[in-house]
Amino acid sequence: MKKLFFIFTLLLTNSIFAQSYPFKITGTINSEKDKTTIEAATVHLEKVKDSAIVTYTISNNKGKFSLEGKSFNKDVKLFISYVGMDSYSKSIQLDKTSSLNLGTIFLKEESNLLGEVVIQSRAPITIKKDTLEFNVKSFKTKKDANVEDLLKKLPGVQVDEDGKITVNGKEVNKILVNGKPFFGNDPSITTKNLTKDIIEKVQITDTKSKSEAFTGEKGDANNKTINLTIKKENNKGWFGRVSGGTGTDKRFEGAAMVNRFDNNQRFSILASTNNINSPGFSFGEIQKMFGGGGNVWINRNGGFSINGRRFGGGSGIIKSKTAGATYADKYGKGFDVNANYFYSGSTSNNESKSNREYTLPDRRYFSYSTTTSDDENHNHSFDTDFDIEIDSTFLINIKPSFIVNEREGSSRRQEESLDEDNILTNNYVSSAYSKSLANNFQNRLDITKKLGAKGSFIKATITNRIDKADTEEINKSTIEVFGNNPSTENRDQKSTIDNNLMGLTTRLVYRFPLVTKKLFLDTKYRYQRDERENKENTFDFNNTTLQYSDFNTDLSSDFTYNDITKTPSLELVYRTKKWRLNFQTGFVNRTLENNDKLRPELSLQKEYNNLDLDASFRYQFDSKASIYFDYNLSNNSPNISQIQPFSDVTNPSNIVTGNPNLKPTQNHRVYMNFNKFNWQARTGFWFYANGTLYKNQVITNTSISDDLVRTTTYENTDGGYDIWGGASYSKKIKLDSITSINLRARTNISANKNFNILNNVKEGAKTTSLRPNFRVTLDWNKLAMIETSYEISFSNTKYDINNNQNQNFTRHSINIRTKTNVPKKLEWRNDIRYTYNPNVIGFNKAAWFWNATLVYSVLKDQGSISLKSYDLLNQNTNAQRRATSNYIEDSESTVLQQYFMLGFSWKFNSLGKKGKIRDHNFHF
Template sequence: MKKYYFGVILLLFFTNLFAQNNPFEISGKLISEDDQTPLEAATVYLQRVKDSSLIAYTITDRDGKIKLEDKTNDASANLYISYVGYQTYHKLVDLKKSKINLGTIQLQVSTNALDEIVVNAQPPITIKKDTLEFSVKSFETKKDANVEDVLKVLPGVEVAEDGSITVNGKPVNKILVNGKPFFGSDPTITTRNLSKDIIEKIQVVDTKTKAQAFSGEKGDNENKTINLTIKKENNKGNFGKLSAGAGTNKRYEFAGMFNHFDNDQRISVLAGGNNTNSPGFSFGEIMKMFGGNSIRFNSNGSFSVDGRSFGGGQGITTSRNYGLNYADKLGDGKDMSADYFYSKSSSNNNTIRERENILPDSRFFTKSNTSNYNDNDNHRANMEFDIKPDSTLLINVRPTFSYGTSETVFSQDESSFDESNVRTNDYSSNSVVNSISRNFNNDIDITKRFGSNGSFLRFSIENEIKTDTRKDFLNSVSNVYGDNPESTVRDQFADVSNKDNNFNSEIRYRIPLVGKKLFFDAEYNYQRNKSDNTRSTYDKDVSNNEFSNFNTDLSTDFKYINEQIRPELTLRYRTDIWDIRLGSSYVFRTLENQDGLRPELNVKRRFKNLQWRSNIEYKFSAKSRIELDYRLRNNPPRVNQLQAYRDVSNPLNIRTGNPDLKPTDIHQITLSFRSFDWQKGTGVFSFFRANFEDNRVVSKTTTDANYVRETTFANVNGNYTINGNVSFRKSVKIDSLRTLRFGANMSGNINKSINYNNGIQYASNVKSLDPSVDLRFSWKDVFEISPRYRLSFTRNTYDINAFKDIDFLYHAFELNTATFLPKHFEWRNDIIYNYNPNIAQGFQKSAWFWNATLAYSFLKDNATLTLKAYDLLNQNTNARRTATENYIEDSQSTVLTQYFMLSFSWKFNTLGPKGETRQGHFRRF
C-alpha cells in the first residue's frame, strides 16, 4: 500500500512537471483618453475564464507600454487593465497565439455608472502614489492560511523565520488592522493570528505618524507600514484560539486569544505563559508554536513585544503574559485605541568568559564566571485618541503608563593573569538588587491644514516622567597581588533614586511655494531633559551589624540638565519622479551637572553646532528608484563623560570624566537603489553607507603592573565606517502549484577606529564580508523546502606592532522543510549548523541545532495536536568570539536544551457575512 501511495505521488509530480504550458506575450500601449498621456503603473492581469483565478500580471512602464509574458495551458483568458480613477478595460484574448498585440488602448475616466459595469475583476496589485495595494484573493496559498502565509507569496515581500518582514528591502516596523494598532503593532501577533479569509486587501506605505498622514507629508522612507483591510462582511463576530502543551524536563506552554469585532469596535484579549523562552502569542501550527523563537532565538533568553520586555533576563526564562486591546469609534471625528499588558518573568543564566587583553608592550588574560537570576513584574498601558473637530484639524493624543518591580541576584568571580599565567588580581562579588520603576509619557500633536495645496501648522509636545528606586546590597572582595599587595573588602547597602523629567516641544509651519510641488518648512524645537540621580552608600558597622556608616567616595548626588534649542529650515520639491529635500538647523545646547557632594566638580558647557540634511530620490519607473542622502549631525558628550567625578565602585577599573571634551560631528552619506520587476519576479535591493566622525569620544585606559585599570575619555579624529549590501531576489512560478524563490546577498563592512591603549594612540581596521544564498521551493499542499547558507569573513589589523592581526571565519547553514502529506498532517524541520573554527580551546566550535514538529488537524481543521522536538540532537550552544580594538573574548552562557512537548490547540470563528454573526457555526481560521 505504501509503495502504491508513493508511486501515485511521484506520478503526480512528474505529470505536473512536464505538463504542456504554452508561452504567450501580450504587448500594447496604454494612454489616457482625455489628454492622450501615457499611464504608468497600471495593472495588467489575466484571469481564467472558468473560475476567475489569476494567471499572470504586470504593470505598465513610464511610457505606458504593456508587456505581459508567461505560460499557460488555457486556450483563452480574460484580460483586465486597471488604473486608479479610470474605467477598467476588459478583453477576452486568444492564448493559442504566442504573441498578442493590443495596439494603443485609451482608458476612459471613471464615473459611478461606469464602475458598475465591471464585476469580478479586482486587480492583484494597485499602485496609488506611495501606496502599494495587494488583493488577497489573487494570491494562492495553502488552505487555512493566515496573513503571514499570504505575505510570503507577495512579490517583493520577505518574511523571516522570526516573523520579521521586509518589503522591497525595507523593514516593516508597524502593522495595522483597518488603520488601527493591533496589540501594539507586533508583527507576529497580527500576522499569525488573523486568517487570510477575513482580509480583503494588504496595503504597504512608508511609515507615518497620524499627523504626517493627515497633513500629507512624506513619512519615514527607511521603514514600511502594512495595513490589513478586513472585508466588510467579516467585520462582525468572534474568533480566536486556545493552545496548551506539556513536555519533558518540566517544559510547558499555554496561550489563548479571543477577538470580538463589531464594525468600528474591536476587543481582543490574550494570555500566555511558558518556560521555553517564547513570548507565547504566536499560535500558528508547527514552527509558530515556538512563538517565533524556534530558530532565531536570543542567546540571553530575552524577547520583546513592541518595545516591551517579556524576558527581562538571560539564560532560560519563565514568563506569564496577559493583554487587552480595545479600539472604537466614539462618534463623528473621534477614534480611540488602547491596550494593556501585564508580564511576569523569571530568568536564570550562568556565563563564562575568557578574554585576552592587548597592551602595546604585553598582554594579560582575564577569566570570569557570572551567575544571574532576575525576576520581573511589569504593567504597561498605551492609549491613543484622534479628535477631528472638522476636516482641517486633527488632535492626536498618545499617553503611556508603565509600572514595574524587579529583583536581581548576581554573583561574579574574575581573575587576571600575566603572560606567564601568574595571577595579578582577582575580584568576587555578590549582590541583591530590588527596584521599582514608574513611567508616564504623553505625546500630543495638533495639526491644522490650510487650503488644498499642502499648507499646515503643527504643534507637538511630549512630556515624560520616570522614577526608578533601588535597594542594593553588595558584598565584594578585591585583591591586588605583586610587590605591594592590597585587599579591599566591602559589605555595603546602597539606596538609589533616579528621577527623569523630559520635555520636548515643536512647532512647524509648511508654506506651499509652487502648487503641490515646492514647499518651505520652518520649524522650532525646544527640548529639556533633567535627571536627579542619588546614590547613598552605607558600610556595615561591625559593632552593631547595621549599615550606618555613610561612604562618601561611593555615594553620588547628581543633577543633570540637557537643554536644547533648535531652529530649522527645510525646502522640499516633490513630483511623481523627483523627491528632493534640503534642510539645515542650528543647535544651541547647554549641558550642566551639579554635584551635591562635590560642588567643586560642577560643570556647565554650552555648544553651538550646525546640522544639515539633504535627500534626493529619483524614480526611474514604478519598478525602480535611487536615493542619495547626506546628513551632518552633532552628538555632544554625555554629562557623566564630562564630569571629573572619580568612580571607584570597581576598584580594579576606576573611571574619571573629562570636562574638556568636544562634541562629535558625524557626516553620513547613504546611497540606495531598489528595483523590482513584477512580471519577472526579479528584485535588486542595495545600499551603501559611509560615516565619518570628527572629535569622537573614546575611552582612554591605562593599566598598571598589576593590571588595575584607570579610565578617562578623550576626543580623536579619523574614525569612519563604510558598509554596503546588495541583495538579489528571483521568484519563478513553475506552474499553478509550484513556486521557486532564489535569493543571494552580499554585505561588507570597513571600520577604522582610533583608540588609546596604555596612553598610546593607535588605529584598528576591521574588514568583513558576508555572502549568503537561499532557496525556497514550494509545492502547494505537498511540500516546502528552504535551504540557506551564510559565510562570514572578518579581518582585524592594527597599526601598532604589539597587536597581532586577526582573521575570523564563520559558517552557518539553515534548512527548513515542511511536508503536508498525508492529508491533515503537517511535518516541519528546522535545522541550523554553525561552525566557528576560531573559537578558543574549551569552547564548542560547531553544533547542529534541529527542531522538528509533527501536527495533526481534525474537527474540520479547527483542532490540532502537535508533537514538538526541540534541539533534537542535543547540541544547542551559544559559544561566540568577540574581537575589539584591544581584546579578544570567548564566551558561553546558559541555553535552553533538548525537550519534547505535546500540544493541543483549538480555533474558532463566528465571523459571518454582511456583518451578521453566525451563532454556533465555526469556519476555518
C-alpha cells in the first residue's frame, strides 16, 4: 500500500512540474491619443493550441502590469484589452527562462470601420467604471456545473457552505438575470438552479435600488449585486429539480422547483416538506425570494426565521412545509410586473434546560429551569411589484404586499431558585396556551422624476401599513416561597388581546446640482405616523362559577398610542471616479401621545427634539483597493412597555413596571471597511470595524427580595458600547491546470459593555471575544476536494465591582469537509465537526458531529440516488455558555438525532439553443 501511494505521489509530482516553462512578462499600457497611462486594462495569456487561459492580471494606476507563472505549453499569445480601445495581441514562444519586458504598449481608440475585421475580446476580466465583468468561458468547471460552482472559481468571490456569497468580504444581497430580478433577487435559487453553460457574463456592482439605478445615484458600498447575462439563444425553456427521500426514525424529505423562461416572461413554482429540520431550500432561496428578510434570525444548526416565519434547524424537532409561486413579465414598453405567493408552515417540539448563576452585590443565587414547548405556525404571503417607466425621465414603482399568520402553541416551564448555600428558596411552575391570527397589509409607492441633464431629480415615497392581530391566551402558574415566611400563590387566567397598527410614512427628496454630475445638494423631508391600539381583557378563573369571569384590571389594558416623527434634513453629495462623500444633518421632532381608557389619569405625552447626523466617504485607490467610512448619530425613543408606569404581573416571580421618565437613547455609530485584491498573486484582504457608543441607554433596575422574587423597572445610563469587526486574508495557489490550494485566515473580534442595577447597586460588565479561523482547501478539480478549518473562540467577561466573578470562556471547533468523485459517477461527501467547550458545567463538554452522503449519478447525470447519514456518531449537542452583567448561563436543548435516509433527485433543463423547447414528463 505504501509503495502504491509513493508511486501515485511521484506520478502526480511529475505531472505537475515536468516540462513547465516559467515566465515573467512586464510592460506599461498607454493611450496612443493622449499618451496617458491606462489603469484597469486586462492583460491575459492564452495557449495557442486551444485558447485556454494561462493567467491574467489588471494594470495598476500607473499602467504597469506583470504576468508571472508557469505554462505547460511553449506557444502562447498575449492579449491586452480595455473598454473603448482596440485590443492588442502578441505571439510569444516560451523557453526555460522566459523573462520579457514589452516596454510601453499604446492602445488605439476603438475602431469599427466598414469591412474591417474586428477581433472580439476574450478577456477573462473587464472593468467598466464601477462594474467588474467576468467572461464565463475563461473559467473551467465540471461538466454539469451550476452558477454556484462557477462563482467559486472567480477571483475575490467566496461561496460558503450555506450558499452565502461575498465579494472581497462584501455580501451579495441581490442577484439579477439579464438585469432583472429572478425569484425576488434571491442569490441561492439562481446560483443553484441555473447552469453555467447558459451564462455568458457575470457582472458585479454595488447594490442599488431601482430608483437609485434610474437616477444614477451611488449604491450601497457595503453590499454587492451580481448580474448574470444569458445567451439570447438560451433564454427560453424549462428547468428545475425534484427530490425526495425516506429514512430511519420516520424521517422524510421532499422538494420540487419548476421554472419556465420565455424571454421577458418567467414563471416558477416550488414546494417542500420534511421533518429533518431542513427548510427544503436554502436560506437564500427563501430569504429574498418574495421580498422578505427584514427581521432575520439564523442559527449555527442551519435553521432560520424570516419576518416570523421559521424554516428548519434551530432547537427542537421541526416539521416544515413550504410552497410558492412567482411570475414576472413585461407588458409593452416600460411596464414590468412581478408577483409572488408563498406559504410556510411548521410544527415543532422542544425541551430546553438552563442553569444560571446570578451575582448580586452582597450574595449569589442559582436557578435551574426546564421548558418544553409545542408550536404550530402557518404563514401566507402575497406581494407584487410594478415598474411603470413613463419615459426615460419618469419612473413609478408600486409594491403592495399582504401577509396572514396563524399560530398556536403551548409551553410548560419549571424553575427553581436556590441561595448560595444551595437551599431551595422558591419554586415556580407555569403552563401557557396561545392562539393568534395576524394580518398585515403594506403598500409602497415610489415616484421618481429626473430633471434636466445635470443630475437633478425629485423623488416621493409613500408607504402605508395596516396590522391587525387577535390573540387568545391561557396562563396558569404556581409560585411557592419557602423560608421564614412561606407562601403559595396560584394563578389561572385567560386573556383576549387585540393589537392594531395603522402607519403612514412619506419621504420627499429634491436634488439640486451645485456642480454638474459631481456636487449635489439634497433637500429631504420625512413624516411618519404610527397609531397603535391595544386592548387586552384578562379574567381570573372563578372557582364558584367555574368560568373565567373575574376581570383583572392589573393585567388588562385599553389604550391608543401615537408615535409621530417629522424630520427635515439637508445632504451634500460629492462624487468623482475615485471619491464619494456625503454629509447629512436632520432635525428630528418626535411626539408620543396616549389615551388610556382603563387609566384615564395616565398621560404619557412626550415631545423629543434631536439632531441626526450622517457622514461617509469612499475612496477607490485603484482597481484593486478601496476604503469606506461612515459616522451616524441617531436617537431611539423608549418603547411603550418601557414607559407605561403600571406593573406587569404575568410572571409573579418577576414583576415588571415601566418608567415614564425615560429619555431617548442617543447612538453614535462608526463603521469602516477596507478591501484589496491582487489579481496577479490571487490574494485578497479585507477588514471592517463597527462600533456604537450609547448615551441614555435604557437598562433594567431590579430589586431581589430575600425570597428571590424580582421586581424590575427601567433607567437611563451612559457608558455602554458595542464594538465588533473582522478581517480576512485569502490566497489561491495554483499547482497546475487542475489542482489548486486555497488558504484563508479570518478573525472576528467584539467588545461590549452593558449595565444593570441590582438592589440599588449599578454593575457594569465588559465582555470581549476573539474568534480566529484558519481554513485550507485542496481542490483537485473533478476528482476531489478536501477542506479543513480550525476555529478557537475566546471570551472574557470583567465586572466593575464583583471582580471575583470575572469569567474566561474558550471554545474549540474543527471542521473537515471532503468530496470525492472516484469513480466518475459516484460522489462521496463528508462533513465532520468536533466541538470542545471546556468551561460548560452540567452538560457534555465535547462532541463529534459527522454527516456523510453517497450520491450516484444516473439518467445521463440528470438524476442522482443518494444515501445520507446524519450524526453518524450519535453525539449531536448544542450545549453552550454565555455571560451577562448579572448572570452566567449554561444551556442545552433538544437536537435532531441520528438517522439514515435514501433519496432520489432529478434536475432537468431545456434552455436550449435558439429557444427550442424539449418536453419533459416527470414525477416522484
